Amino acid sequence: MECGIVGFQAVGKTTLFKALTAHAIEVQAGSMAPNVGQAEIPDPRLDQIAGVITTRKIIPAKVQLVDIPGVPSGGGASHGSILANIRNVDALCHVVNCFDGVTDARSACQDLLTELALSDLVLVESSLDKATRAARGGDKEAAARRDVLERCKGVLEDEKPLRSATWNEQEQAILRSYGMLSSKPQLVVANISETDIERTDQVATELSEFIADQDELIVLCAELESQIAELPPDDRDEMLSSMGLQEPAIGPLARAINTLLGLGAFYTAGEKEVRSWIIRQGSSAPEAAGSVHSDIERGFIRAECYHVDELLELGSEKAIKSAGKLRSEGKQYIMQDGDVVHFLFNV
Ligand SMILES: Nc1nc2c(ncn2[C@@H]2O[C@H](COP(=O)(O)OP(=O)(O)OP(=O)(O)O)[C@@H](O)[C@H]2O)c(=O)[nH]1
Ligand SMILES: [Mg+2]
Numbered sequence: 001m002e003c004g005i006v007g008f009q010a011v012g013k014t015t016l017f018k019a020l021t022a023h024a025i026e027v028q029a030g031s032m033a034p035n036v037g038q039a040e041i042p043d044p045r046l047d048q049i050a051g052v053i054t055t056r057k058i059i060p061a062k063v064q065l066v067d068i069p070g071v072p073s074g075g076g077a078s079h080g081s082i083l084a085n086i087r088n089v090d091a092l093c094h095v096v097n098c099f100d101g102v103t104d105a106r107s108a109c110q111d112l113l114t115e116l117a118l119s120d121l122v123l124v125e126s127s128l129d130k131a132t133r134a135a136r137g138g139d140k141e142a143a144a145r146r147d148v149l150e151r152c153k154g155v156l157e158d159e160k161p162l163r164s165a166t167w168n169e170q171e172q173a174i175l176r177s178y179g180m181l182s183s184k185p186q187l188v189v190a191n192i193s194e195t196d197i198e199r200t201d202q203v204a205t206e207l208s209e210f211i212a213d214q215d216e217l218i219v220l221c222a223e224l225e226s227q228i229a230e231l232p233p234d235d236r237d238e239m240l241s242s243m244g245l246q247e248p249a250i251g252p253l254a255r256a257i258n259t260l261l262g263l264g265a266f267y268t269a270g271e272k273e274v275r276s277w278i279i280r281q282g283s284s285a286p287e288a289a290g291s292v293h294s295d296i297e298r299g300f301i302r303a304e305c306y307h308v309d310e311l312l313e314l315g316s317e318k319a320i321k322s323a324g325k326l327r328s329e330g331k332q333y334i335m336q337d338g339d340v341v342h343f344l345f346n347v
Helices: 013-020 044-051 077-087 102-136 140-157 169-177 194-208 222-230 233-242 252-262 285-292 293-300 309-315 319-322
Strands: 002-006 035-040 060-065 090-098 186-191 216-220 263-269 274-280 300-307 325-331 339-347
Touching: 002 013, 002 077, 013 035, 013 060, 013 090, 013 252, 013 293, 035 252, 044 263, 044 274, 044 309, 077 102, 077 285, 090 102, 102 140, 102 319, 140 169, 169 300, 186 194, 186 252, 194 216, 194 222, 216 222, 216 252, 216 285, 222 233, 252 263, 252 285, 274 285, 285 293, 285 300, 285 339, 293 300, 293 339, 300 309, 309 319, 309 339
Parallel strands: 002 060, 002 090, 090 186, 186 216, 263 339
Antiparallel strands: 035 060, 263 274, 300 325, 300 339
């Protein structure tokens, strides 16, 4: 699962990508190829667990990002290839330029959404004929595609994004197979100028009425985030506290991207390391085990778990055991957000 950083040209996407990936990836200025990298997902629960369970290392999970070249407004030769890049990602982090003024940002935000929806409409129209013909020949799968495409057409002609409609799992899989742009979950990042940092809340209010209800809005200054990410940890803490901040804005952004992708976290904790792991929400215990190691999934016996809040409340794993709060979960167990797990396995 990966999230695309998308938007019009020169809105600060690569600047934000550099901040999120802590400058670990070399990016080519003006390249037409996407930059691919991972962002750490800072998680306050990791420190909380390590406060109770003595450990040598804390390892946060990471989320996969693709920094896609800007969509040229008004078309152009590269337009198609850039949209094709966007079709391949699972969710969109839509960056809007607010450092040149908030009024323009509102319409720019709408313009990009319109552009994505129009491109979907073109795709729907070209695919509908093919699916209809195949369905007439008795192809059941094509009939399902035709039905989804017909519904898509209706939604898009009403000038709505595809994600505003409700789709069952099978329909969602069809939308994904076409890479429908407006069906992808998205959040909006308003990239403000350094001088507007103190106006962050105000900008959020000004923009919020233009953002669809279901979309999250994060206001930050990408340039500043990028500079903060380059500082050594001590200087970073000093800079943040001088600004009255607990953590850089990319922290909540990375967590929001993870949620947007439909992912959640569970934890393993021991002397060696306290670590968070990313899984699809609704994953079973063996699937979660598989994200740690395929052997643990293969030889899965059971998962001993408790919730991180119980650890904080009771103060130790021993106390959790004596209080009867250590659960023994089998293969059918669906992982819950905040589970701390010991997997028992045999290979
Ligand atoms: N003042 C200010 N300038 C910014 C900010 N973020 C980006 N810029 C400037 O905007 C320009 C483009 O930044 P990039 O991060 O390369 O933008 P991009 O969206 O990746 O651009 P393309 O990939 O070419 O579409 C650079 O000159 C940045 O310095 C910001 O938060 N404040
Ligand atoms: Mg760029």
